[in-house]
Amino acid sequence: MVAVSDWTGHFAELEGRGYFILEDVLTASQCEKLIQDFDKRREMGEFQDAGIGSSAEVQEKIRRSELVWLDHKNPPSAAEPALSLVEDLRQALNRRFFLGLNDQECFYSVYRPGSYYRRHVDNFKGRNSRIVTFILYLNQRWERSRGGELRIYWTADKIPGRPAEKKADQRLNLQECFLDVEPLAGRMVVFYAPELEHEVLPCHADRYCITGWLRR
Secondary structure, three states: OOOHHHOHHHHHHHHHHOEEEEOOOOOHHHHHHHHHHHHHHHHOOOOEEOOEOOOOEOOOOOEEOEEEEEOOOOOOHHHHHHHHHHHHHHHHHHHHHOOOOOEEEEEEEEEOOOOEEEEEOOOOOOOOOEEEEEEEEOOOOOOHHHEOOEEEEEEHHHOOOOHHHHHHHHHOOOOEEEEEEOOOOOOEEEEEOOOOOEEEOOEOOOEEEEEEEEEO
8 A cells, every 4th residue: 555655746746737646555455345345335225326515415417326424433444444545645635735634524436337427526615625535446357348437627727748838738729628537446536626627427337436535
């Protein structure tokens, strides 16, 4: 797993374009144990349809997925390595940026075939307590035909590259672009919750992840 000292090399990416991606932060065995815990909880009827907004109203035209909220202070044993990693991230962000992140909320998330989440930002209207979003993917041997990519949007001023390249892009009137991130086991995506628009593209197979936010 990633050590605390390893976070610093990625914070420049977070500042520059609003997100960063890490690979292999969980082992294959840890991912498999989590999926087994997901499936057990689904058999027990613990999963519920995911809602949107502060009311958590289910609106299937916007979001179709299932979740189980976790108590990060007393997590399932299978989730402990993942949430320990998130705690390391929280502390490192506070040391580097003085963000005052003092809490986290997180859940098991499953997208079944036909599920998706339309374009959105991770904050309730009029509230800005969710500062950083984290996603940990669990699916091993994922294939592109299964869909379910995370699509991250950014505007021309956030395009990675040298200043001259950015100016050339602006001369071409490039207003927006996106990156599709495949949900590969052990991959972690971190981004600023109030700023970065994103969506989950339609899934054609079960897609497992742990999702959550670092909050003030």
